Amino acid sequence: MTGTAIRVELPAHLRTLAKIAGHEVQVDVAEPSIRTVLDALEAAYPMLRGTIRDQVTLERRAYMRLFACQQDVSFDSVDAPLPDAVVRGAEPLIILGAVAGGS
Amino acid sequence: MAQVRVLVGTRKGAFVLTSDEARKNWQVDGPHFAGWEVYHLKGSPADPNRIYASQSSSWTGQVVQRSDDGGKTWNPVGNKFAYDGVPGTHQWYDGTPHPWEFKRVWHLEPSLTNPDEVLAGAEDAGLFHSTDGGQNWSELSGLRTHTTGSAWQPGAGGLCLHTILLDPTNPKRIVIAISAAGAFRTDDGGATWKPINRGLVSKYIPDPTAEVGHCVHHIAAHPGRPGTLFMQKHWDVMRSDDAGDNWHEVSGNLPTDFGFVIDVHAHEPETLYVVPIKSDSEHFVPDGKLRVFRSRTGGNDWEPLGKGLPDRDCYVNVLRDAMAVDKMDSCGVYFGTSGGQVYASADSGDNWNAIVRDLPPVLSVEVQTLA
Numbered sequence: 343m344t345g346t347a348i349r350v351e352l353p354a355h356l357r358t359l360a361k362i363a364g365h366e367v368q369v370d371v372a373e374p375s376i377r378t379v380l381d382a383l384e385a386a387y388p389m390l391r392g393t394i395r396d397q398v399t400l401e402r403r404a405y406m407r408l409f410a411c412q413q414d415v416s417f418d419s420v421d422a423p424l425p426d427a428v429v430r431g432a433e434p435l436i437i438l439g440a441v442a443g444g445s
Numbered sequence: 446m447a448q449v450r451v452l453v454g455t456r457k458g459a460f461v462l463t464s465d466e467a468r469k470n471w472q473v474d475g476p477h478f479a480g481w482e483v484y485h486l487k488g489s490p491a492d493p494n495r496i497y498a499s500q501s502s503s504w505t506g507q508v509v510q511r512s513d514d515g516g517k518t519w520n521p522v523g524n525k526f527a528y529d530g531v532p533g534t535h536q537w538y539d540g541t542p543h544p545w546e547f548k549r550v551w552h553l554e555p556s557l558t559n560p561d562e563v564l565a566g567a568e569d570a571g572l573f574h575s576t577d578g579g580q581n582w583s584e585l586s587g588l589r590t591h592t593t594g595s596a597w598q599p600g601a602g603g604l605c606l607h608t609i610l611l612d613p614t615n616p617k618r619i620v621i622a623i624s625a626a627g628a629f630r631t632d633d634g635g636a637t638w639k640p641i642n643r644g645l646v647s648k649y650i651p652d653p654t655a656e657v658g659h660c661v662h663h664i665a666a667h668p669g670r671p672g673t674l675f676m677q678k679h680w681d682v683m684r685s686d687d688a689g690d691n692w693h694e695v696s697g698n699l700p701t702d703f704g705f706v707i708d709v710h711a712h713e714p715e716t717l718y719v720v721p722i723k724s725d726s727e728h729f730v731p732d733g734k735l736r737v738f739r740s741r742t743g744g745n746d747w748e749p750l751g752k753g754l755p756d757r758d759c760y761v762n763v764l765r766d767a768m769a770v771d772k773m774d775s776c777g778v779y780f781g782t783s784g785g786q787v788y789a790s791a792d793s794g795d796n797w798n799a800i801v802r803d804l805p806p807v808l809s810v811e812v813q814t815l816a
Binding site for chain 2: 353354355356358359389391392393394396397398403405406439440442
């Protein structure tokens with residue numbers, strides 16, 4: 343470990359896809375932001391590439407949301423620092439599918 | 446002893462159904478990729494243990510899965526489908542320009558000879574190629590950049606490339622179909638393409654005999670006669686005997702010539718199957734009766750097949766990729782419905798039984814005949 347360990351909570355479908363046991367993973371990043379955490383997550387679990395953000399544009403997929411400390415940070419700058427509680431490991435960065443109908 | 450493996454893609458996962466050559470007792474495995482839409486699965490003709498699956502979700506996008514053990518275990522492979530260059534626009538439903546955007550893979554077509562080579566038909570219409578078992582994909586962009594591409598419009602299900610036919614006698618020839626652009630063919634391995642829609646008449650478009658713009662639902666061919674193509678168009682069942690250069694209608698006495706699926710008997714190149722559907726708005730079988738129609742004359746003369754199928758209160762649809770045939774001596778025919786049933790006939794359609802009745806809505810059915 344050379345950076346900051348960030349807890350990331352993933353939705354069930356992506357945990358299954360990545361064969362992750364439990365609700366969370368940890369990724370190690372030097373300067374914690376949404377971008378660096380997603381970069382590290384995709385490096386550790388390449389099968390998640392394209393599932394949270396577009397592989398070409400790196401834009402967040404429309405129905406994926408990111409929460410931190412009970413706040414929706416989906417529309418924050420991907421380069422903004424993450425909340426202190428997430429950096430300290432007290433809270434996870436939560437990635438989840440938007441509640442958008444269903445069938 | 447020979448085996449049959451039926452690969453079923455549904456709205457909520459994939460299922461693998463297996464039986465011995467009697468095709469009476471079936472083992473049902475699944476759901477694989479539970480909760481995800483599985484538009485299509487198909488096995489490699491060169492290595493039946495190699496199966497590719499298209500797994501997608503509106504939330505988390507496109508994943509391609511590969512099995513190397515006949516569908517027992519799966520691993521995700523590459524899912525980066527990037528159009529070549531600046532993709533430009535096609536026409537939207539209202540006729541305005543709309544950017545080309547990758548949405549999902551509708552159909553996977555493994556090479557006839559190389560298990561690591563596979564084609565993927567995408568929405569928005571594009572054809573992608575992998576030569577490393579699905580790890581990396583590149584676009585055969587000569588299709589999308591055809592001079593007519595900017596005029597292509599989506600069908601109700603999207604601008605989807607849903608049919609890919611490989612020619613066993615000519616590795617450079619590929620036939621594809623797009624809703625609602627029509628059918629196209631390459632004779633140089635995918636570098637250049639030409640529309641093959643002469644003879645199609647679509648009364649719902651401004652020019653009913655236009656070069657492109659036809660809502661082709663599916664095309665099938667017998668592998669021993671690849672120059673003879675059979676098409677279920679939005680309306681009309683069509684036939685071509687010159688690899689798509691010219692088409693003529695063979696709807697004949699069908700109760701309705703609307704439908705999605707069409708397939709050809711494994712041993713009789715003039716025996717066809719369709720499932721007529723009531724349209725334009727209902728999209729279920731007519732009169733509450735599920736019937737497969739068979740022609741033993743290459744079209745025009747059709748007979749209803751209903752022994753073992755529902756005679757009343759049935760209002761299902763059968764989607765474009767949801768019918769397939771096996772290669773047993775007595776040809777098996779299989780199809781899946783929007784109601785979650787997968788029906789099988791082990792005698793060319795004379796008698797039917799449901800393998801399963803309560804799957805999620807079926808999107809695709811493919812069959813592997815295993816020695």
